[in-house]
Amino acid sequence: MTSLTLRNIKKSFGATQVIKGVDLEIADGEFVVFVGPSGCGKSTLLRMIAGLEDITEGEIYIGERKVNDVQAAQRGVAMVFQSYALYPHLTVRDNMAFGLKVRKVPASERERRVREAAASLKLEALLDRYPRELSGGQRQRVAIGRAIVGNPQVFLFDEPLSNLDAELRVHMRSEIAALHQRLENTMIYVTHDQIEAMTLADRIVVLREGVIEQVGTPRELYESPANLFVAQFIGSPRMNVLPARAVAGRLAARGLNIGAAEGVGMRPEHISLTAPESGLLRGRVALSEYTGAATLLHVELEEGETALVIANGPAVPANGQEVGLEIAREHLHVFDKAGRAIRPLVQAA
């Protein structure tokens, strides 16, 4: 059982710094998800924890032990790669047993542990197959099995589901969640699918250009994002952010003073439709996208901005129709000039 500490971690490739000082505490048994746009350094950070990249600056502790100079194999971590990294010339059994074999674990013990892991992942019937004879989901499971067999203290996953189709992704997501509940290991999981992040994580770490933007539970990130970037990164469709001048007057008229704020954010799912003259905002439906469960409306506001609104229920306004938009005050997000969230969100006038 193992905690993890990153202290002022930096990483440079040649002259380019890609990780610019990351501090993070991960508790024993916690499921932490790194999210962020492509190229922000998620994989690099994960590989530094694994010991596959050396650490330019800073310290990494796994448990009490500083691991900067500890070889990858001695860190007690296992990693599931996006590519799965299954060896095409070895059977599922030999792939899973690879780590035990190089560590000279006796054959009978190897077989026992492989069988155990295979049983827990419903892989027994596949043990004699080669990777090319497996479906994408099965390969994924073998890759996880291979990680389990070594009995690591920490699991690292680098976008393990991104090669799967949508349905399988949802299924494997739940299997990984179940795996975590069963093993209770510390897990770090990289993804840029925010639904994966929200559903799996105890805590999410939002990264951007090698810097942590915010760390928090999924609910914290969703309900009180620390800044504009996080606000727009978490949640789908992304949060509407309107210039403060467009709404300040009307908010003031309702007794809400947003002070020096630059932007006001509203999530599409928190906006409701009302009569044009009674809403906080007023606009015209420019486009509506029916998705089955809901309809996504693109509303052109009087101020010239476009707001996304999720409309539930059967009565959806037609294109071109005038609508009013309403939002509860607790759902307003207010950001200052630098994009930082201002809290408490709205002061009474």
Next chain:
Amino acid sequence: MADALTEKGSARSWRAPRLTLRQREAIEAWLFVSPTVAGFLLFFLGPLAAVVYFSLTEWNLLTQQATFVGVKNYVDALSHNPDFWHVLRNSFVFAMGLVPLNMALALSLALALSRPFRGVIFFRTVFFAPVVTSAVAWAIVWRFLLQGEGGAVNQMLALVGIDGPNWLREPDWAMVAVIVTRVIKMVGLNMILYIAALQAIPRDYEAAARLEGASNWQIFRMVIWPLLAPTTLVIFVITMIGSFKVFDHIYLMTGGGPENGTLVLAFYIYEQGFKFFNVGYASALAMIMFVIVLVLTVVQMTLRRRDMQ
């Protein structure tokens, strides 16, 4: 649907023949490959058939008289002519020396030069350059370097206290010398093939193995080497065939000497055919060489395939 299309086509002056898509594709395909097929028939199968025929005759180039003698040439080579077995032995020694040395060196170089580092292009170029160097220039330079008295190689050996032999004047050393100089000349080609194969192996394979505690040697033995097997087979076959066919290098370095110590099959065939004008006998020798190479290739491929299962 198909009818509609044909109707439309017939409105034009040129009328497409009523062929199915399959037939049309077949015709196109044959048109595309016909130059190669023609070349193959004319310059490969034709001469091959001619050699088979010549090998069954006694044919003197000077008198242009060809007499059919059946398998006499083969019998001569295999049972009456002690030269043949000596030459065959030389060819095998040459191949057994050259192939493993070439492949081991090529793989070592490829392992060292498959990953980018400062100057990697320079080193690859250095090792590949001899491949494209003229065989004549190569041989002249090496004959110079390998001189017994004052040759650069022996001078270097003298520095570490070794009294080098007169390389190209002693039969056994001459064989060593032609093998080594040939390896140095040709190793770059196999190195490039190995580099390409190594670069096609995903980097994650190594990372995953390292994470699980594999040493460099284990990674090589258990991951890299098995994945290189198809490349190794190809390299083995082409290198072995090349070594049996070696001619220019022997001609230029030693002329088959000293004391026929480097007289290999291809060179012997040349001598019999074009120096002594025993065209029939030379053709029979060529057929024997063809069969040897074919057998070795098939054996290797079969072993390999069994290995894969």
